[in-house]
Amino acid sequence: MTTRREHAEQLDAADQLAPLREQFQLPPNVVYLDGNSLGALVNQVPDRLADVVTRQWGDHLIRAWNEDAWWQAPIRIGDRIGKLLGAGPGQVVVGESTSIQFFQALTAAARLRSGRRLVLSDLNHFPTNRYLAASVARLLGLEILEVSADDLQAALREHGSDVCAISFGAVDFRTGALLDIPQITEAAHSQGALVVWDVCHAVGAVPLECDADQVDLAVGCTYKYLNGGPGSPAFLYAAARHHAALDLPLTGWHGHADPFGMTHAFEPAEGIAKARVGTLPMLSLLALDAALDVFDGVDLTAVQTKSQDLGDFFLECLADLLNTTPELGVVSPRRATRRGSQVTLSHPEASPVMAALIARGVIGDVRPPGLLRFGWNSLYIRYQDLLHAVEALETVLSEGEHRRPEHQVPRLVT
Numbered sequence: 412m413t414t415r416r417e418h419a420e421q422l423d424a425a426d427q428l429a430p431l432r433e434q435f436q437l438p439p440n441v442v443y444l445d446g447n448s449l450g451a452l453v454n455q456v457p458d459r460l461a462d463v464v465t466r467q468w469g470d471h472l473i474r475a476w477n478e479d480a481w482w483q484a485p486i487r488i489g490d491r492i493g494k495l496l497g498a499g500p501g502q503v504v505v506g507e508s509t510s511i512q513f514f515q516a517l518t519a520a521a522r523l524r525s526g527r528r529l530v531l532s533d534l535n536h537f538p539t540n541r542y543l544a545a546s547v548a549r550l551l552g553l554e555i556l557e558v559s560a561d562d563l564q565a566a567l568r569e570h571g572s573d574v575c576a577i578s579f580g581a582v583d584f585r586t587g588a589l590l591d592i593p594q595i596t597e598a599a600h601s602q603g604a605l606v607v608w609d610v611c612h613a614v615g616a617v618p619l620e621c622d623a624d625q626v627d628l629a630v631g632c633t634y635k636y637l638n639g640g641p642g643s644p645a646f647l648y649a650a651a652r653h654h655a656a657l658d659l660p661l662t663g664w665h666g667h668a669d670p671f672g673m674t675h676a677f678e679p680a681e682g683i684a685k686a687r688v689g690t691l692p693m694l695s696l697l698a699l700d701a702a703l704d705v706f707d708g709v710d711l712t713a714v715q716t717k718s719q720d721l722g723d724f725f726l727e728c729l730a731d732l733l734n735t736t737p738e739l740g741v742v743s744p745r746r747a748t749r750r751g752s753q754v755t756l757s758h759p760e761a762s763p764v765m766a767a768l769i770a771r772g773v774i775g776d777v778r779p780p781g782l783l784r785f786g787w788n789s790l791y792i793r794y795q796d797l798l799h800a801v802e803a804l805e806t807v808l809s810e811g812e813h814r815r816p817e818h819q820v821p822r823l824v825t
C-alpha cells in the first residue's frame with residue numbers, strides 16, 4: 412500500500428510546474444503557506460533592485476525618468492499584469508495601494524451611474540473595502556447594502572434601477588471561496604449597474620478574464636500571489652469602454668494630459684494614464700517588475716488546476732484528523748472548483764495552534780473568528796509541503812503543543 416509520503420512524492424514528481432520552485436528563495440526548513448498574504452522572494456529581485464539603485468538612480472539620477480523609462484513604468488507594468496487579468500493593453504495602471512485604488516474605482520463607478528443611489532457590497536468584503544465604501548457613500552450621498560453573493564440576485568431584483576455599483580471580492584480572504592465573476596458581472600449589468608472586483612486573492616492564482624467577462628473595474632494587490640514584495644504597488648483595471656467618461660476622484664499631476672506643462676487646471680490624460688496619481692515608490696515598482704518575470708510563459712489554468720489538486724490532497728491528508736478532532740472544521744468549499752488557492756480550517760484555539768505550527772516552521776495565519784488560513788502559491792508549493800503541514804498539525808494537536816505558555820502570547824500581525 413502507498414503511504415501518504417510516497418503519494419505526495421509521486422504527485423510532486425508528476426507536477427509540470429515543479430521546476431518553477433527553483434525561481435524562488437525559500438528559507439530551509441520552512442513550509443510557507445502564507446503566500447496569499449506576502450509572496451516569497453523571487454531570485455532575480457535583489458540583483459535587479461541593486462541595479463536600479465546603483466546604476467539607474469546612482470548614475471543616471473534624474474535622467475533615469477527618461478533613460479530608464481521610469482515615467483512609462485506604471486503602464487508598461489500594468490500591461491504585464493493585464494495579461495494575468497485577461498485584459499488587453501492600455502487598461503491597467505500600477506500604483507498606490509489596493510485601498511486607494513478601491514476608493515478610486517468605486518467612486519468612479521458611482522459617478523458613471525449618477526442618479527442611482529445604492530451600492531451592493533460584499534458582506535464578506537475585506538475590511539478596507541467596507542471602510543472605504545462607507546466613506547465613498549458619505550462623500551457621494553449613497554447608501555450601502557451589504558449582501559452575500561448568494562443573496563445578490565434577490566437584492567438586484569428588489570433594488571434594480573437604484574443600484575449604481577456592486578462590489579465583491581473574487582476570492583473570499585477568509586474562506587478562500589471563489590465567486591463566479593462572469594455570472595455576477597452579468598447580473599449587475601442586467602440591471603444597468605457596474606461592477607468593481609477586488610481580485611487581491613485571485614490574481615496570479617486563478618486565470619481571470621476581465622475583458623471577456625465585461626468587467627468594468629477591478630483592483631488588486633501585487634504582494635500576494637504576484638510576489639512583488641512588502642508594500643509593492645497595487646493596480647487598477649478600467650475597461651477601455653469606460654475611459655472617456657471615467658471621472659476618478661484623485662486627480663494628481665501624473666494623471667494630467669500634460670504633466671510637465673504645469674498648467675493651473677487638471678486636464679485628464681487619455682486612456683488609463685488618467686488613473687495615475689503621483690510619484691510612485693520606484694524601487695518597489697521595479698522590484699515588482701522583476702518578480703513578474705516568473706509568470707512569463709506560465710499558463711494560469713495549469714496553476715489553478717494544481718492549486719485545486721493541492722487543496723484536495725490537503726483535505727484528503729486531513730481526513731483522519733478531522734474525524735478524530737471534533738473542534739477542527741473545514742470552512743472552505745469542499746468542491747475544488749469553488750476555491751481559490753487556500754484552505755481555511757476552524758479551531759477554537761486558532762491563534763495558539765498557529766503559533767505552535769509556526770514554531771515548527773509551518774507558516775500560515777489566523778483570522779477572526781478562530782480561522783486557520785493555509786494559502787499556497789502553486790508556483791513554489793509542493794504536495795510534500797502540504798503533507799508536512801498536516802503532520803505538524805497532527806503533532807501540535809495530539810501533543811497539546813498549542814497549550815504551552817509561549818504560544819499564548821498575542822501577536823500584532825497574525
Ligand SMILES: Cc1ncc(COP(=O)(O)O)c(C=O)c1O
Nearest residue numbers: 508509510537539584609611632
Ligand atoms: C481582499 C483584500 N483587499 C484589500 C486589501 C488591502 O490592501 P492594502 O493594504 O494593500 O491597501 C487586502 C490585504 O491586505 C485584501 O486581502
Ligand SMILES: Nc1c(O)cccc1C(=O)C[C@H](N)C(=O)O
Nearest residue numbers: 447448449537584585611778824
Ligand atoms: N497587507 C498586509 C499587511 O500590510 C500586513 C500583514 C498582512 C497583510 C495582508 O495582506 C493580509 C491579507 N490581505 C489578508 O487576506 O488578510
